[in-house]
Amino acid sequence: MADVLPLVEARLRSALGEPDARAAVTFLGTDRIEVLRFQEGDIVRYATLGMSAQPMTDPTAMLADPVKGPRVELVLSVRAGLADTDKVLRPLAVLAASPQVEGVVVAPGASLDVGDPLWPGAPFTSVLVAEPGGLVEDLELDAPMDPVRFLPLLPMTPNEAAWKRVHGAQALQERWLNHGTDLRDPRRASVPLG
Structure with a gap:
């Protein structure tokens, strides 16, 4: 079985360019997670590397399948120079380790x-996990492995997160769209939720 991570890093590099920084975090009982930083103009992107090494497993499954199951990496995009966003590396690694630590399956809408x-x-x-496919294309792997999907993360204020729990991810995204919310602004205020 091919090592997935070199293929994932190659896909990230082909889509986002050369990373200008990287950091690694290892949590007790988990595989190492790296976060790569890419800058293009005034946009900084942070991408996890390591989350897709193992497929995510349904926490109710009796046995974890070592081959089949969804594989993802996370991508966060923010405007550069407006906040100390490089400190997001550890929180991103925590999110990327959550399938191993908490047994959750990270999917769009979560x-x-x-x-x-x-x-x-x-x-x-918190963040809203968005649909993949816009920035970094899925990485097809040899059967029977599932492709690696690159899921964008959209930061949410606590009020937005609470509103999303009641009304759903689609409704929150529509509200952002209707108000012209700049989701890459690291200092933005909550969208009007009245």
């Missing part, structure tokens, strides 16, 4: 919460 600001002074403690 909310992921780190419980603390994503970076110093950030108005966000």
Whole structure:
């Protein structure tokens, strides 16, 4: 079985360019997670590397399948220079380790919460997992392995996260769209939810 991570890193590089920084975090009982930083103009992108090494397993399954199951990496895009967003590396690694630590399957529409600001002074403690396919194309792997999907993360304020729990991810995304919300602004205020 091919090692997935070199293929994933190659896909990230072909889509986003050369990373200008990388950090590695290892949590007790988990595989190492790296976070790569890419800058293009005034946009900084942070991408996890390591989450897709193993397929995510349904927590109700009796046995974890070592080959089949969804594989993902996370991508966060923010405007550069407006906040100390490089401190997001550890929170991102925590989110990327959550399938191994908590047995969750990360999929579009899910909310992921780190419980603390994503970076110093950030108005966000959680993210909405968005649909893949826009920025980094899925990486097909040899059968029977599932492809690696690159899921964008959209930071949410606590009010937005609470509203999303009641009304759903689609409704929150429509509200952002209708109000012209700049989801890459690391200092943005909550969208009007009245």
